[in-house]
Amino acid sequence: MYEGDSLFTLAPAGQAAVVGLSLAMAAALVVVLRRAARGRWPVRAALGLLALWLWLWLTPQLYYLLYQTLIPGLPWQIVVKWPPPGPLQLAEVLSFQGRATLAEHGRGVLGWVFLLVALARRRGA
Secondary structure, eight states: OOTTOGGGGSOHHHHHHHHHHHHHHHHHHHHHHHHHOOSSHHHHHHHHHHHHHHHHHHHHHHHHHHHHHHSTTOOOOOOOOSSOOOHHHHHHHHTTOSOSSHHHHHHHHHHHHHHHHHHOOOTTO
16 A cells, blocks of 8 residues: 555665654654643643644654755755645544555544543543
């Protein structure tokens, strides 16, 4: 299913770097979200969606910076798009309606992880 995915065009070290960056960023955002998600469930759900929104909007630039180190001669450019993702794009990601790529499916799974982490009840919270 993912044979033509851009991740597989990289050397194994590059693939490991992309996966490592993804895991590090996701873990950091989960930790922040876990600490910040307080209050009633609608507030916590909104924070989970905010985490996904930030991920969709800002991480492409971080990935591009990594790709610049992996691919010699890649020009400097801003890849963050304006306007930022809207509610329909968030719904598309969460319902796995985008392209059938590893990145798109990963975003969908991560969006659900953010929502579950935000909505999870914690003792003493």
